[in-house]
Amino acid sequence: LRGPKDAFTENIESNLSLIRYRIKDANLCVDTYSVGSKTKTGIAVIYLKDVANQKYVEIISEKLNSINIDGVIESGYISKLISENTWDIFPKISALERSDSTCTSILNGKICILVEGSNLSLVLPCTFLEFLDSGDDHYENIYASTFTKILRYFTFFIPLFLSSLYIVVVSFNTD
Numbered sequence: 703l704r705g706p707k708d709a710f711t712e713n714i715e716s717n718l719s720l721i722r723y724r725i726k727d728a729n730l731c732v733d734t735y736s737v738g739s740k741t742k743t744g745i746a747v748i749y750l751k752d753v754a755n756q757k758y759v760e761i762i763s764e765k766l767n768s769i770n771i772d773g774v775i776e777s778g779y780i781s782k783l784i785s786e787n788t789w790d791i792f793p794k795i796s797a798l799e800r801s802d803s804t805c806t807s808i809l810n811g812k813i814c815i816l817v818e819g820s821n822l823s824l825v826l827p828c829t830f831l832e833f834l835d836s837g838d839d840h841y842e843n844i845y846a847s848t849f850t851k852i853l854r855y856f857t858f859f860i861p862l863f864l865s866s867l868y869i870v871v872v873s874f875n876t877d
Contacts, residue, residue, distance in 0.1 A: 704841035709799050714744050714818040720801040721748060725808060729753070735766045737780070741773035744818035745780065753811045758827065762813060777820035792830050797822040803837040834858060 815824040
């Protein structure tokens with residue numbers, strides 16, 4: 703596999719340094735919060751001021767400030783607490799372990815949340831097709847990565863439609 707071999711750790715300062723190592727823009731904003739009445743867990747919200755949607759940044763800030771919980775141990779707590787609708791089939795928050803994928807998301811206008819004690823970064827908002835994307839596709843030949851993306855989408859839709867297609871073919875003409 704190609705690409706960098708570094709990943710996030712449980713130390714929030716190390717994770718911030720991995721992002722600052724790749725993004726040296728003056729518009730990179732890091733807003734810090736302390737969540738949990740007993741644990742006082744450090745949380746960092748990272749975004750590019752001139753690229754990210756400020757409406758989303760304000761919504762996330764309001765949600766983080768309104769959290770009333772004893773302790774936050776891992777980023778999954780924050781993901782559940784800031785989700786608007788817990789009954790959604792497709793999540794709007796993705797968890798990334800690789801720092802290069804997180805930086806790519808920040809450069810694309812996404813907002814990143816780092817939690818002290820978690821080796822995952824939360825990136826939001828995300829779409830369904832982003833869950834089918836692989837970080838390795840950005841480091842391969844354009845033809846090879848396009849082929850693997852098409853193959854990935856194709857193999858996703860085969861189980862969805864193959865059984866119904868079989869029923870249509872079999873029941874069309876029973877003779």
